[in-house]
Amino acid sequence: MSRFSKKAFFTSLALMTFASQLMSAPLPLPGSSPAPMPKPPVVDPSQPLPSWPVTRTFEQLGRATDTLLLGINSSEQVEFTLRRDRIASDASLQLEYTPSPSLIPTISHIRVYLNDVLMGVLPIDKDQLGRKTTQKMALDPRLISDFNRVRLEFVGHYTDICEDPANNTLWVNISRSSSITLQEQALSLTNDLAFFPLPFFDPRNSGKLELPFVFAANPTLGEQKAAAILASYFGSQSNWRGASFPVLYDALPSVQNKEATQPSVVFATNDHRPAFMSDLEKFPAVTAPVVELIDHPDAPYSKILLVMGRNEEDLAVAAKALALGGNLLRGSRVTIDKVEELQPRKPYDAPAWMRTDRPVRFAELITYPQQLQVSGLQPRPITLDVNLPPDLFVWRNQGIPLRTQYRYTAPSANDDSRLNISLNEQFITSLPLLRKDTSSLEELRLAVLSNDTANANDKLVVPSLKIGDRNRLRFDFNFASTVGSAQRDRCQTILPANTQAIIDEDSTIDLSGYHHYISMPDLKAFARSGFPFSRMADMSESIVVVPATTSPTQISTLLEAVAGISARSGYPAFGLRLTNDWQAASKEDADLLLLGQMAPDMRDNPDLSLLLQRQRDMLVQPYGNTALDANNRRGPSTDERSTPANRTEVTAQAPIAAILGMQSPHHNQRSIVALLGNDDADYNLLREAISDSGKMDAVSGSVALIRSSGVYSQLVGDQYYVGNLPWFLLLWYQLSEHPVLLAVLAVISVLLTAFLLWRALSWAANRRLHKDD
Template identity: 25%
Template sequence: MSVIRKTMIAGWTACAIFSTMAQAATYAGKSASAPAAASAVNPGATAATAVSLATYANLSGPMRIAGASASRSISVPVSAREAVRGATLHLVASNSVSLLGERSQLVVRVNDRAIAQFQLSPRQPELTADIRVPAELLRAGYNTLSFQVAQHSTENCEEPNSPELWTEVDTSASTLAIQTELSPLTGTPPLLARLDELIDPKQNAPRAIAIVHAAHPVTDTQLASGGLLAQGVALRLRYKSADLRVQDAQTGEGGGMLPGLDLTPLADADVLLIGKLDTLAPYLDAHTLERIGGAFLGVYPKPGDPRHFVLIVAGRTDDEVNLAARVFSHAEVPLPRRNEMNADALAEARSGDATGRDALSGTKPYRLRDLGFRSTTLGVGASADVKLTLPADVYAPENAQAVLTLNFAEGAKMRADSVLNLYLNDRFVQAVALDQQQGAVVNRYRVSVPLRRFLPGANVLSLRPVLVPLVTDRCELRQSGNLQLSVFDDSTIELPPVLHFTNLPDLRRFAESGFPYTRRADGAELAIQLNARDNDTLNAAWSLLGKLAQKQGRPLTSAQITAGVPGVGRQTIIVAAGADLPRAAFEGAPWAPGRSMRLAAGVRAEGESETPANLWEGVKSVFGKPAYAANGSPDTVIEGDMKLSRQLLVMQYRNAASATATLMTAETPAELLRGMQQLVAPQNWESLDGDVSVVSLDSEALWTTRVGQRYEVGEIGAFDHIGYEVSAHPWIAYGVLAACLTVLAALTAVLLRRYHRKHHGDSSS
């Protein structure tokens, strides 16, 4: 079938093609090149970068809109710092060839305002359009971009859920380009209470942030303070990676409250200036210096460029500077509606063993409202999600059950096969019957879900009702207003008693939750060890620390960053360039510079011990086969002295102190920084796996494998350990059970024969 492109560029063209596009004519009076023209008039405006709708909606496939009347929506973020100058939606969609063209249409809406509408033609099922989105419709916050369809395949007695009633939006090919410019901060001076608006994940313009030290950090306290700033930035960006720069202050001709700071290297970047009072003296004006009387935070428009801001993090001592950085790192703490403050103390909640502020621990019931869920009413096609976070090393017996106690209200006059389906991580786990034809309010409806269905770390419990009308005959009026289900946020979930026990190394688990380094929620068991204090190495270490804080939703304020020896009881992440890396860092690692190795799926690396780590490893050494034994050759074999050039190497292993170590290294500090920036990007971070990963700086590809032996982490009793091994390797349990039954049968036969000979030896039978 030929593909006919239908392109809407100007309002008069749209009206000529579609006689019913009155709304499109109103809003599409300018061409799609309007943003470029605006850029010439407004030199401060940023170029519009096309972002796919799949990125906005976090989708991996097309958006399917099915039914006679349906709609799907996407949230489009716009920062309060930005002024929208223009936007263009490039839409690529296709529809069923069975639709009735005269009565089927697609309407595009922004915040409930129609900006375009199209006939869905069976003869031209491929739709491509460039739609100008009026700038005044895009407001600060999350805007709703909706695609609403009316789809018909016949004139009379139509089944509204017929399978031929569908339209798909290609979310990968469809893009939205928003042209914005940063608004000057002089009209509304920046406030500490509005730092979330200054460091905003919704910002479309580049968000470069420079951490500038008045004096280069040397001590562990100074290194930790810089790491706290990086965490505060990462937590405010929530799901975005920061374009972080680390620089030392340079004297020069500045301006405003920074008369002595050279601002040229800091062009087009927001600035976090950190240092003690005496080291800041050459850069700050006397009036600002006088107001630093403790742990000081102050935010101001950037001199010479009021579109950006400067945040001063200062104190009279290193401890006061650290306290100010700690206050900044707690993005959840409300700060005063002023541009300056001196903090005297910060009382942080004591953290237990649970990872993150949302992790479930213990056996007490958790209300869903405490997990971020709010009472909601669900209609046809609607759903709601509850986010649940379990400790990364959680383990319970196979028969352990998590109990979900639901409080809900169901509508009346629904068909008896209406149900509420429960999905855990997109897998169906249970259904609740909604069969009360007179309607009902149900309290404490208990649903048991096997704990083994949950993943360590983050989980999503989805509530997806299927609501069926009582009357569904053809040509009958279908009542749908009664198809309602309300789920209340005083519903609870309760976990069974669990143990903390698992196997490592596991880079996937590390990426999901930071385990085992975030076993204490404040990072009290984490040490990041550096081999140098240059700015690239510091940037790499702080970027990693910010990513770990992002994953658990709170700052690791007790984490240690050191160029010396990590503290007692801390597990180490080594961030260093390979040229100067001490040999001791590679003790227990599956690879070391200058050592020839053979790496392949299922093959032990050279130098590994032949002694099994435990009983299960011993069984595998006798009966196990390499992963490549089926086809006779390994998938991948690397033999020789591997080089680190243009790569970031990530390895997790048990070091000489029997603790977990994770090494991140590259050939030079510059390559270490670039590799770390690629690693913490969502597409690479979520792909970590095994115990060895390599990031290529040339192709931005990530390669993962498993080389070293696994080892056990946590405390567990002998009986529970048997249960753990049986759960992890059920075929071994079946073999042991079969062997035991065989031995029992043989022993029974022997005993019966002896009994017979003793008591019936002289019997002829």
């Protein structure tokens, strides 16, 4: 039975089982009352509905640069979303644009559409030519749904005789500072878990997720683990948006007014619950893992998710059920019967990473419909994001096979129309777009020479193209076309054809057969991909070590760190283990994520490059360059410039934190990443850095200092390698770091081969002579 037929079989079996259970459920007896249905929140109709303005610039909506509208590329659209639990009571567009000074006023204008409905026309006046102009236009809020498009169409004229639509004076520049403002209004929702993860997370919301977690005072390790599992689920859902989890003890998050909307999550067991749940009549003890959705007692539009259980194990089961069984939830209260793992995860199977065990179709890499299709004489580039494990070893490889199939509108003649292919803004090749061939298949190889994270010595080669953990494959269709004539005595104007092009979804990229090998410590791999903890998508080979006594800020740091790893792997941390016993954890065959201060027995480790204590801050710096970045490594791990040569100790009051990477003392294939801090101010610095993509991009090397001024990274101490290579490839890789030794071995090999060949020929000659005698 194939994999797909098996999946269909088990899906059908599950549906039949569910239907049989539903049919066999006992019906209510005559005269008995049915089960109570969830009631909608009681809202005073005289109170105004919660409402607030939300403004997003075009830059925040995905337009990183200004947009130039031309005569032959006259349309551009901007997409924005609206949460399902909100409506827009008012909307407006504030457009900043600069028109060409060569345009004819009044008859040149910009049309504005909302969801393909004309909202209005902005005429270009004489005093606007060549100057930045700001215009505000009202948008009809009745047309706004969960996904929306604002389309701008430029109609420009520069002459009234023999006009050429391709003339370079026809342009208007749309600023990325233009913005869309919505007056968002909250909806009154029933307490129904069928909408989960609403209202706690909505993928239509492009902003950062902020979700408070509430515990009883001094939460146990089991409670923290359950919260980390649920936080990792929200982290995997929020992805690039980021997530923040403020932690409170014994109190719900305060609200500014009754109309505020702030959902929150509460963790409670029968014996350890927050103070506001002390009323056992209102919140009775449970006999199984239970999740319940209730209203905030002080804010009727805010919801509270209660995660309850008899003990800590029940909390973990409830958290996993929320992440795995969201499609089964309904009603205001659900009891979890069982959560069972049917098949364990495998290394490097993170959903956010491209598979490396077989060729991958482009259809598996697209993130929205029609991503691979463009139109127009100057179409937008087609881009594909290719995320890879950071330890993929592609050193000195001949190239990565890229099988590209594409179709396009044939040009009227064989001209300079071409398809340009690039990777990470580096040109690969250019293919002609011929008149007769409207479909073509090209088998290319991405000429990869080196990997940033695998090669510890970049002095040997200067690669013309590199591939790393995050890559962008780009296809640019460029059509050459003559669309008119500028001769006044013989005016010819030809409308440009509706040119279209598409990269076929069956195109493939093949990264199978590559080994996994990386030089460590490498905090850039942790910051960008969550490695080594994301090697197993569910973090089943990772242990998080936390202090024996944790503050709310420390728990927030834990939750956001785990959520960040899951955001990069795309899968919740169901296999996460949590402990406060450093001695036991350090002996486990697992990667360790340490939160707090370094263990006492590790402070004397000579490889430590940073130590933060309450009494002093000690920094060990490398020889020579004190700001050696992991991207600028010069030489192998034995290079004296990586050897600590200076030590500085200071006493200061301002906060400082650090991220430290090192090898496990008991397992040479395991790593330790420590998030170091002393007090809440230090941990707030850590939280700010973890949630800031710009600061995380600056994290590299073996240690990253975090201060209010930014992130300072350096590489200190010995390096080690994680992964496995065949012996011959490993030998060649190690010898490549010593070119003189490699040359000497080559000379010795040649001499030895010549000597053996000479001896063999001499033996053959002597044997022939003796045979003749």
